[in-house]
Amino acid sequence: MTFTSRATLISFLLLASRVAAHGYVEWVFANGRNYTGDNVDDPQGIPTPIRTVSGRGPVTDVTSQYIACGNQAKVVSEEALVDAGGTIEIRWSPSWPHNAGSMTAWMAECGGSDCTKFDDLSQAQWFKVDEKGVDQATGQWYLGEIFQHPGMPYNLTIPNLKAGHYLLRHELINLALVATPGGSGAELYPQGIQLSVQGSGNLVPQSSDCVHFPRAYKATDPGLTFAPGDQPKSQYQIPGGPLAKLVAASGQSSETGTTNAASLTALSTASPSTLTDDDKQTSTITSNSTTTTGDSSSTQTSIDGSTDATSQPTDGCSGKSTKKRRGVALSEIRGRTLRGRHVRV
Ligand SMILES: *[C@@H]1O[C@H](CO)[C@@H](O)[C@H](O)[C@H]1NC(C)=O
Ligand SMILES: *[C@@H]1O[C@H](CO)[C@@H](O)[C@H](O)[C@H]1NC(C)=O
Numbered sequence: 001m002t003f004t005s006r007a008t009l010i011s012f013l014l015l016a017s018r019v020a021a022h023g024y025v026e027w028v029f030a031n032g033r034n035y036t037g038d039n040v041d042d043p044q045g046i047p048t049p050i051r052t053v054s055g056r057g058p059v060t061d062v063t064s065q066y067i068a069c070g071n072q073a074k075v076v077s078e079e080a081l082v083d084a085g086g087t088i089e090i091r092w093s094p095s096w097p098h099n100a101g102s103m104t105a106w107m108a109e110c111g112g113s114d115c116t117k118f119d120d121l122s123q124a125q126w127f128k129v130d131e132k133g134v135d136q137a138t139g140q141w142y143l144g145e146i147f148q149h150p151g152m153p154y155n156l157t158i159p160n161l162k163a164g165h166y167l168l169r170h171e172l173i174n175l176a177l178v179a180t181p182g183g184s185g186a187e188l189y190p191q192g193i194q195l196s197v198q199g200s201g202n203l204v205p206q207s208s209d210c211v212h213f214p215r216a217y218k219a220t221d222p223g224l225t226f227a228p229g230d231q232p233k234s235q236y237q238i239p240g241g242p243l244a245k246l247v248a249a250s251g252q253s254s255e256t257g258t259t260n261a262a263s264l265t266a267l268s269t270a271s272p273s274t275l276t277d278d279d280k281q282t283s284t285i286t287s288n289s290t291t292t293t294g295d296s297s298s299t300q301t302s303i304d305g306s307t308d309a310t311s312q313p314t315d316g317c318s319g320k321s322t323k324k325r326r327g328v329a330l331s332e333i334r335g336r337t338l339r340g341r342h343v344r345v
């Protein structure tokens with residue numbers, strides 16, 4: 001083969017890969033071990049912790065079941081071992097072409113079993129553990145910063161979670177086509193990675209921060225309708241709400257320093273009254289903070305949700321979804337309660 005024809009062939013292949021586009025998780029590296037994913041074009045059923053997807057294409061319908069772990073994601077036969085507090089490197093296929101958008105990572109316990117048996121993703125209760133949109137230091141998309149270095153992995157530090165079997169949902173969101181007439185809108189590339197988290201970690205998510213896919217996103221979310229060329233990057237809001245607050249499994253607050261965890265401790269010290277009393281009290285205070293913060297619509301929801309709450313929000317994602325909604329309300333109000341008190345002091 002001459003140099004010219006080889007060069008032509010290479011450009012053709014590059015072009016073909018861009019037209020076919022996009023990507024998938026090729027390998028992950030954790031605790032000194034490299035786990036390769038299956039071949040998406042021709043799956044061999046090899047042992048891997050990376051749930052196999054049916055191709056390189058995106059999920060564009062946020063109401064699809066495939067929004068959880070990717071198109072026709074299949075359970076696989078391994079788990080990657082990772083220490084709580086340790087890092088997992090996640091490497092996307094090298095031809096990933098998109099630079100505008102965000103990256104998120106979510107985790108869900110595998111229903112009390114090993115993740116190799118956890119097939120019904122409608123049961124997965126996800127909590128967000130990482131999100132990367134715009135790097136405020138450089139004003140650039142993290143997505144572009146990582147992928148402009150071909151082969152650079154995205155690295156996730158696993159929080160100091162209680163040991164167990166967790167499914168990791170890692171996702172890239174491509175916004176390039178949002179403003180394209182007739183385009184597909186935001187393209188989402190979720191992928192599932194089966195993990196066995198080891199160690200003596202004790203954190204669990206606040207139940208109020210657990211969500212389901214589908215449902216966690218709406219097609220109208222600002223983070224999915226953002227047109228990169230038309231809107232300032234600094235205004236970008238990553239979809240799916242804030243990172244989950246993590247608390248010690250016993251229900252006491254943790255060292256993570258998150259606002260709500262701190263609020264919960266302070267509140268339990270300051271207010272040993274029953275929850276019902278607490279709810280009444282906080283509803284009043286919330287109304288006051290509404291006038292100062294001006295976010296009355298979300299506050300109203302919180303009050304409605306909390307008036308009939310009869311049980312303390314549980315830690316971890318095990319509560320039923322109605323309880324979880326109350327949990328959201330109560331924890332939000334608790335945060336506001338403290339702020340209200342501070343204002344008065
Ligand atoms: C993991 O294996 C792939 C080959 O399957 C290799 O290209 C990659 O460099 C390895 N990653 C690490 C971190 O060793
Ligand atoms: C992830 O970690 C690897 C290994 O330490 C490093 O080479 C790479 O630059 C890191 N990726 C990012 C985005 O920082």
Ligand SMILES: *[C@@H]1O[C@H](CO)[C@@H](O)[C@H](O)[C@H]1NC(C)=O
Pocket residue numbers: 284285288344
């Ligand atoms: C909260 O509002 C009520 C009625 O609007 C008022 O009576 C009360 O003094 C307010 N409390 C604070 C702390 O502002």
